[in-house]
Amino acid sequence: MKQLSQYTPDEIKAAVAERYSSVATDPAEKFNFPVGRKFAESVGYQTAILDNLPQGMWESFTGAGNPQAFVDAKPGETVLDLGCGAGLDLYLYSQKVGPTGKLIGLDLSADMLSKARRNLLKMGVTNVEWLYAPADQIPLPDNSVDLVSANGIYNLSPDKDAVMREVSRVLKPGGRTIFAEIVLKSELPNEVRCEIKDWFRCIGGALVEEDFLQRLQANGLTNPQILWLGRNARTGHELSNCAVIRAEEGRS
Numbered sequence: 001m002k003q004l005s006q007y008t009p010d011e012i013k014a015a016v017a018e019r020y021s022s023v024a025t026d027p028a029e030k031f032n033f034p035v036g037r038k039f040a041e042s043v044g045y046q047t048a049i050l051d052n053l054p055q056g057m058w059e060s061f062t063g064a065g066n067p068q069a070f071v072d073a074k075p076g077e078t079v080l081d082l083g084c085g086a087g088l089d090l091y092l093y094s095q096k097v098g099p100t101g102k103l104i105g106l107d108l109s110a111d112m113l114s115k116a117r118r119n120l121l122k123m124g125v126t127n128v129e130w131l132y133a134p135a136d137q138i139p140l141p142d143n144s145v146d147l148v149s150a151n152g153i154y155n156l157s158p159d160k161d162a163v164m165r166e167v168s169r170v171l172k173p174g175g176r177t178i179f180a181e182i183v184l185k186s187e188l189p190n191e192v193r194c195e196i197k198d199w200f201r202c203i204g205g206a207l208v209e210e211d212f213l214q215r216l217q218a219n220g221l222t223n224p225q226i227l228w229l230g231r232n233a234r235t236g237h238e239l240s241n242c243a244v245i246r247a248e249e250g251r252s
Contacts, residue, residue, distance in 0.1 A: 004195055004204050009158035012205075013134055015196050016156045017108045020062070024086060024111035027059040033201040034233040035062045040088065043232050043242075044069070053091065057119040060086040060112070064152030064202060064234050065180035065242035068092055070227045072178070077146040078102040080170065082135045082163070082179075083153035087116030093149065094125045104145070106131040106138065136162035138170055145170045150179035152234070154212075155202035161219055168220030171249035177221060182234060183209040183243045192237060203237055212245070221247035 007015070019031075027035055034042075037058045041047055043066040050058050062085065073079050073096035081090045084105035094103055105120075105128060107113045113132055120128055133139050135150070136159050148167045157163045167177050182202040198204035207215070209226070216224040224247040232242050 001195060004193055004199060007196060012158045012196070012199060013108060016200070017110075019200050020085075021109045021111040023060050023062055024109060024115045031062075031200075032197050033062060035060065037061070039233055040066075045088070049092075053088070054119050054122045056115055057086055057088050057091060060115060061088050062152070063089070063180060064155070064182050065230075065232055065244065067149060067151060067178055067180040067244050070178050070244050070246065071096070071147070071149055072176075073097050073101070073147055076100040078104065078144065080104040080106065080138070080140070080145045080148045082106050082138075082148060082150040082167075083108070083156070084116050085112050085151070087119040089149065089151055090116060090128070091120060091123055091125060094120070094123075094127070097127075099127060101127065103128040104131060104140070105129075106133055106135065108132075108134050136166060138166045140170045142169050143172045146172055146175050148175070148177040148179070150177075150181070152181060152202060153179070154181050154207075155205045156199070158205065160205075160207065161215060164216055164219035164221060168249060173249060175249040176246060177248075178227075178244070178246045180242060180244050181212070182206050182240050183212050185209065185239045185241065188237065188239055201236065202234060203240065206240060209241070209243065212243075216245070216247045220250045222250040223248050
């Protein structure tokens with residue numbers, strides 16, 4: 001079996017797109033990471049809200065956690081969701097920015113993007129732009145977004161520094177990024193980062209907490225801070241936590 005260290009960055013991205021396309025098209029399949037409504041509820045997505053959403057919106061949910069309580073999107077703002085998946089977070093952001101705001105959903109999986117588009121249309125949300133692209137090459141102009149959110153996208157990205165630089169680039173002066181991600185208490189032993197499946201479960205590409213914050217700062221995002229830290233079904237390894245992290249655009 002091919003070892004994780006033998007994969008090129010492009011091969012990792014292709015494998016991630018393929019795996020998460022399976023989450024979109026066959027969410028009942030057995031994965032080595034949590035998928036679906038039970039997991040969404042366990043990290044704090046409210047049952048009453050999920051009850052009123054299309055099944056397609058929560059059946060393929062597979063984030064790192066739940067950033068919703070910390071995402072301070074305001075009416076009229078433009079919010080970019082990196083790795084938007086089937087659209088659950090994006091829909092909730094739509095309730096915050098309102099009809100005068102703008103939503104942008106980006107995903108590496110065409111199947112996930114199609115599913116998210118269908119789900120938001122079912123809910124009558126039309127102020128959305130869809131981007132089929134990797135997070136390290138965001139096809140948006142400089143200074144065009146008020147807030148960038150994500151839910152587990154960094155661990156799945158082989159070039160995390162490039163993602164951070166892109167987030168800094170597209171943020172408007174005074175903009176911010178708020179996202180959920182798996183971080184490590186300390187470096188993992190190599191034997192738990194052996195195969196591509198370890199990458200899918202957000203262990204193969206995980207960063208130590210302090211390293212993550214320092215990289216954000218080095219790539220143009222100031223005042224990086226952890227707003228919440230805890231464990232959930234995504235944090236399978238004893239050295240991993242889920243963090244909700246905030247940082248600000250550094251040019252203002």
